[in-house]
Amino acid sequence: MKRLTVLLTMFVVMTAASARTLVVYYSFTNNTATIVSSLAARLPGADVVRIEPAEEGLVYAADGYALGSALIAAIRENPDDASSYPEIKPVSVDLAAYDEIIVATPLWWSNMAAPMQTFLFHNGGQMTGKRVGLIVSSASSGISGVEDDAHRLIPGGEFVSPSLWIRSSQTGNCHDMIAGWLDETGLGGSTGIVTAANDAPVVRCVNGALSVDGSYDRLSVYDLAGNLLVDGADDAPATALAADDVYLVRVVSGQTEVVNKVVVTE
Ligand SMILES: Cc1cc2nc3c(=O)[nH]c(=O)nc-3n(C[C@H](O)[C@H](O)[C@H](O)COP(=O)(O)O)c2cc1C
Structure with a gap:
């Protein structure tokens, strides 16, 4: 704690x-x-x-882009009607932040x-x-x-x-x-450019897999309850994290220490 x-x-x-x-x-x-x-x-x-999209596996370009065309046409016809828009999977994000x-x-x-x-x-x-x-x-x-x-x-x-x-x-x-x-x-302002200018490693999370660009001495991942989930050295493998969860990722490289909040999406 x-x-x-x-x-x-x-x-x-x-x-x-x-x-x-x-x-x-x-x-x-x-x-x-x-x-x-x-x-x-x-x-x-x-x-x-x-x-x-809520429905997986749809091929919007098939049959001369038939599905993609139909979706866009529906929105153009009734842009103020929620039913004109195709369903998407729930998104968990606090835009106010x-x-x-x-x-x-x-x-x-x-x-x-x-x-x-x-x-x-x-x-x-x-x-x-x-x-x-x-x-x-x-x-x-x-x-x-x-x-x-x-x-x-x-x-x-x-x-x-x-x-x-x-x-x-x-x-x-x-x-x-x-x-x-x-x-x-x-x-982007000062969220990341400063870090990049210091040649600090860059933490990324793409499709649920955590990875770090650049060398580092130690990578630690905590959940928001404070549990240490990963504590590895430079060659630690990419780490899979649960979707929709938020983690704190700490990367130490020489004298530089960066803490990122990472929201995992799939
Ligand atoms: C349904 C549909 C309609 C498209 N219409 C156009 C278009 O009118 N003009 C264009 O230049 N590209 C069009 N494209 C091509 C995409 O904009 C382009 O390939 C884009 O890079 C795809 O991005 P993505 O790989 O992130 O899906 C269309 C693609 C799809 C699937």
Whole structure:
């Protein structure tokens, strides 16, 4: 219990003067997921949430994009009707805890992908006054329709400009685009850039697996009850954590110590 108190205190001290950043994204063919991995590596203090359709295994591009087209058409016809939006899996996130929200989404027929629209339809009203950044992945179309959707679904958001458009063909090489965009918009602020500048290891949690980029001397993971779950040296393997849970991850590298709160998503 004593150890938990110490860790929580450190966390508060490290983040008190920082913006809290949430990255929320949807990805069907994993281009946006790849982009978010690169983004998260630059924002080690940010929490990352992936939106998932309630029904698994749907192929939106099958039969000439029939399903994807139908979903977008339904939203266009009745954008104010909750039944127009496809169901998504429950998302456990306290939006009030964040100052900045980065929304990353594919483009579908000049609009925001339908599952992301569902999340924002139900939650965008809680983003009033927050800085909002938009990242859009598309094959070739411009992103203005997605920006329009974002403004409609997050009416009180303080959108940063510009949004970041990453074409599918640029996905594997998007690191510099993301770095430039964060610099230009100021998003991410002091949540992670300071840490990265110190060459501290970057903690990531993608699809339920915890990993650390960069070398470190010791990695410790605690649950919020203060139980030590992992205590390993540099070559500790990636650690699987339970979905929807929150952990404190402490990484020690030389004289540098970083404590991150990690929300696990699947
Ligand atoms: C239903 C559907 C509609 C799409 N419509 C467009 C489009 O109008 N213009 C475009 O450039 N790309 C379009 N795409 C391609 C995606 O925007 C692109 O492949 C994107 O990188 C996918 O991101 P993801 O891998 O994160 O799902 C569409 C994809 C799907 C599944």
